[in-house]
Amino acid sequence: xxAVSQTPKYLxxxxxxxxxxxxxxxxxxxxxxxxxxxxxxxxKIMFSYNNKELIINETVPNRFSPKSPDKAHLNLHINSxxxxxxxxxxxxxxxxxxxxxxxxxxxxxLTVL
Amino acid sequence: QQPVQSPQAVILREGxxxxxxxxxxxxxxxxxxxxxxxxxxPVFLMILLKGGEQKGHEKISASFNEKxxxxxxxxxxxxxxxxxxxxxxxELLGNTDKLIFGxxxxxxxxx
Numbered sequence: 001x002x003a004v005s006q007t008p009k010y011l012x013x014x015x016x017x018x019x020x021x022x023x024x025x026x027x028x029x030x031x032x033x034x035x036x037x038x039x040x041x042x043x044k045i046m047f048s049y050n051n052k053e054l055i056i057n058e059t060v061p062n063r064f065s066p067k068s069p070d071k072a073h074l075n076l077h078i079n080s081x082x083x084x085x086x087x088x089x090x091x092x093x094x095x096x097x098x099x100x101x102x103x104x105x106x107x108x109x110l111t112v113l
Numbered sequence: 114q115q116p117v118q119s120p121q122a123v124i125l126r127e128g129x130x131x132x133x134x135x136x137x138x139x140x141x142x143x144x145x146x147x148x149x150x151x152x153x154x155p156v157f158l159m160i161l162l163k164g165g166e167q168k169g170h171e172k173i174s175a176s177f178n179e180k181x182x183x184x185x186x187x188x189x190x191x192x193x194x195x196x197x198x199x200x201x202x203x204e205l206l207g208n209t210d211k212l213i214f215g216x217x218x219x220x221x222x223x224x
Contacts, residue, residue, distance in 0.1 A: 033211075041198060042115070043155065043214040056211050090154060098204055098211050099143055099162075104154035 003027050004105035006091050012111045013081055021076045021108045023091030031055070031097060032074040034066060035090040037107070043090070048098070049074055081112045114139065116203050116215035123220045125191050133218045135201030137182040142209050144177050144184040145202040148195075155200060158186075191222045 004025045013019055025032060033056075034046040048056040049068040063079045074091060088107045094100040116137045123131050135144060143162045147155040161177035161184060172189040188195055198219045202212035 041149075041217050043200060043217075045211050045213070048211060058211070097209060099160070099209055101157045101160065102145075102202075102212065103157070106154050 004091060004093055004103050006089075006105040006108050008108060009106060010109050010111075012113065014113055015081055015083060017081050018077070018079045019081060019110070020078070021089055021091075021110075023074045023076070023105055025072055025091075025093040025103070025105075027093055027095075027103060029093040029095050029103075030071055031094045031100075032068065032071070033092040033094075033102065034074065034076050035092060035104075037088045037090060039087070047074075047076075050096075078110075081110075083112050086110055086112045115213060116201055118199075118201060118215040118218045120218060121216070123218065125195075125220065125222045127193060127222055127224055128190050129222075131188045131191060131220060133186040133188070133199050133201075133220070135184045135186070135203070135215050137203050137205075139182065140206040141177075141179065141182050141184075142204040142206045144175075145204075145212060146175055146184075146186050147200045147202060147214075148197045149200065150197040158199075188220070191220075193222050193224065196220055196222045 007022050031050045033048045037043045046060045047066045052068045065077045068074045090107045091105040092102040094102045119134045146158040149155040175186045177184045198217045201215040
């Protein structure tokens, strides 16, 4: 069984469009994260949620809006996509806090044309 | 604020050893190490919580020097499966809500 899953795996879209990425974890973890990995492979945290509550919003443009309907799901909606949004987006989860092991999803490769 | 890793890239033959360093400009609470293979997700290797504590499994171990705000990852008798990009993730003292990942070290092991 997949521990952390993301859909879609690939997303190709035009500038200005709105898109969503979904993430689900079946590990029973309380905390979930969104990371962005750019073309230089730098891995940066964007958001974290603990039990559906937003904990970290790491100076991300407000075109990005995370939503956590329950503690097993964390979705990411992006409005008015820009070229610079092209990256791989990883969802991750951990038992309680960032001190705990983080389990990453397979990633969503977003390409904005 | 992003930890700096060195070297940026390492090329090894099977059986050779390597050391990857992670250096922070701020005081650390913990250091995590992850390995990411090409096209895949980062996978957890280990966490170091105390100064000078060394942890490891099989032929991969690590140390954490709190005072120097540094951690090192030791890969002994490398195997082909060790190839990938290694990231340290740091939790800052007083701010343990998140991991700040380092610049990454690309390791390639050849037969």
